[in-house]
Amino acid sequence: MNDQFEVLTNVIFKHSYFPDAKFNGLSVKAKDSCLHMMANQGLLFKTTKDGFQVLFNTYFAGRERSREDVLKSPFPLLFHLQLMIPAFYNYTEIAPYDVAQSVFYFSNISPDPEVTLSPGMLHHEEHVSNKDVYPADRFIRESFSKPFGLLNLWVNNEMEKMYAVSFAAKATFWRYSFVSDFYRELSNPAVIDIKDRDTFEGPDELMLPDGRTALSFTSKNKINLSRSFSDPFQFVENYTSKMENYKVVIRALPVPDINTISKVGSLSKDQTRRDFSEIFIY
DSSP, X not given: OOOOEEEEEEEEEEETTSTTOBOOOEEXXXXXXXXXXXXXXTEEEEEETTEEEEEEESEETTEEOOHHHHTTSOEEEEEEEEEOOTTHHHHBOOOOOOGGGEEEEEESSOSSXXXXXXXXXXXXXXXXXXXXXXXXXXTOOSSSOOOXXXXXXXXXXXXXXXXXXXXXXXXXEEEEEEOSHHHHTSSSOEEEETTTOOBOEEEEEEEOTTSOEEEEEEOSSOEEOOSSOSSOEEEEESOOTTOOXXXXXXXXXXOOOTTOOOOSOOBOTTSOBOOEEEEEEO
16 A cells, blocks of 8 residues: 555744744754654654644554544654754844753743643744743753754644744844935934834934944834835934925835844943844945
């Protein structure tokens, strides 16, 4: 009888930074012991563009079987996750942690006995957080390079057909700094949000590392970073609070470059620390 495979479970990786929320920045590897276990159980590991699947052979050991039959006897499947995008931390909402000594751990059974995971989730909260970061030596006792993360799937009668690992985009204060004398000579300049017509704070003077000063405008609230920003901000002059007869100087201001780390100090006007995304206009 020809082999016929059906889906035991799917795992997808998501990230709100991307317009379609699909994240293909993780490479998934099954350990040799995991591959051996799957072979013994008539399972097949298959990677997808944004995750992977575990399939089961519907005819195994001389008989037909259903998905429910496979789930009757519990056993774990351990996968290693490697990060393929170096800029990941620049746009991901994760608090600083010791990357060299820590590892993300995802599972359909929480390693903390008192925590119950939400259906379809492999982490503690709606998005991956520092609650999913553990000391690497808690899970890794073998001599190999430390992975970005471990994903432990328990095949049991509570296994769902779909799981997600979902990352959230970082939110920062956006600061536009205009360096050219042309911009500094404009009358009543402003940066406005064309969606709700709110304005950025400013203008303020910002000292650059080379000794020049720039005219800066800072968002009043944090803005989520996104690869595609559908409602750009505008730079205008002759701006008044009545929003009448102003002149558009730059119709669509650029969004922050997540590959660039600013060398300008990240202090707000009141000298408190803030997470800034710097955008320089020359």
